Amino acid sequence: MVNVLIVYGTRYGAAESTAKDIADVLQDDGFHVKAVDAKAEKLGDIADYQLIIVGSGIQNHKWTEESEKFLKRFSEKLREKKLALFVCCGDAHPLTEKEEEKTKIVQEARRKYLEEKAAKYGLNPVAMGLFGGIYNFNKMPWWSRKFMQPLKKQLEAEGFKEAKSGIYDTRDLQAIRNWTKELVRK
Ligand SMILES: Cc1cc2nc3c(=O)[nH]c(=O)nc-3n(C[C@H](O)[C@H](O)[C@H](O)COP(=O)(O)O)c2cc1C
Known part of the structure; x- marks a missing residue:
């Protein structure tokens, strides 16, 4: 049995919800998964987990x-493990109609939020996921x-609907599932 640990930090719920979506896919594939909110629980050791x-x-x-x-x-122990990183952020789905600008923002987000973070701690993740966010x-x-109020119109123009009053979710559940399945193959 492969033990997987998912550790997430969230302010508006996107990373938590994404952690649960990832856990569902892994559990369906027979993995044993523990998902931990980094704010709620401080982990003493990670020795029991093969994938983090x-x-x-x-x-x-x-x-x-x-x-x-x-x-x-x-960081030291994570270098010896299979590791994956993900972030949930607005820049994964830039609210601009200009395709060139979109590509640039997404590339920059991947570099800043994932690649630079891995390099900062000397980590070598097998996968890095850039997922959308929740505007609550x-x-x-x-x-x-x-300051964010004009965003509502832009979100609606991009086809994102208000899930509940005042809440827009730009995450692509299928993309999260596909990323997790690809991670399992690695
Ligand atoms: C005050 C504020 C600042 C934000 N700053 C950024 C940012 O710098 N880059 C970005 O891509 N998204 C930004 N976002 C969008 C968040 O990444 C999005 O709400 C995401 O869901 C946050 O993750 P969480 O829900 O797990 O806390 C911001 C959102 C808010 C409300």
């Missing part, structure tokens, strides 16, 4: 403090709500 997946939501270009701390604390206007800090 670490994910975070992005706010103001930053991972959550707790998931980054996990990378830092276990009910939960945003007051300083960003007003």
Whole structure:
């Protein structure tokens, strides 16, 4: 039995929901999975896990403090494991009609949020997933709500519907499942 540990940090729920989607695919494939909210539970050891997946939501270009701390604390041990990273962020689905601009933003996000993070801790992940995010206007800090208001129109123009009042989810569940299946093959 392969034991998988998923550690995530979230502010608005996208990384948590993504961790659960990844866990569902892995469990269906016969893996034993433990998903941990890095803020709620501090792990003492990771020796029992053969595959470790670490994910975070992005706010103001930053991972959550707790998931980054996990990378830092276990960086040496993570180098000896099969490791995958993922982030949930707005830049995975840029709200612009210009295709060239879209590609540039996505490439930049992958570089900044994933490749640079792996390099910072000397990690060599077998997979790095860049997934969409959740815009929860009910939960945003007051300083960003007003600034983010025009985003609603842009999200709707891009075909994203309000899932619940004030909540838009730009994640592509199929892309998350495909990424996880590809990870299993690796
Ligand atoms: C105040 C604020 C700042 C954000 N900053 C960024 C950012 O710098 N880059 C980005 O790609 N997405 C940004 N986003 C979108 C978030 O990445 C998105 O809400 C994501 O779901 C966050 O992950 P979480 O839901 O797991 O917390 C921001 C969202 C908010 C509300």
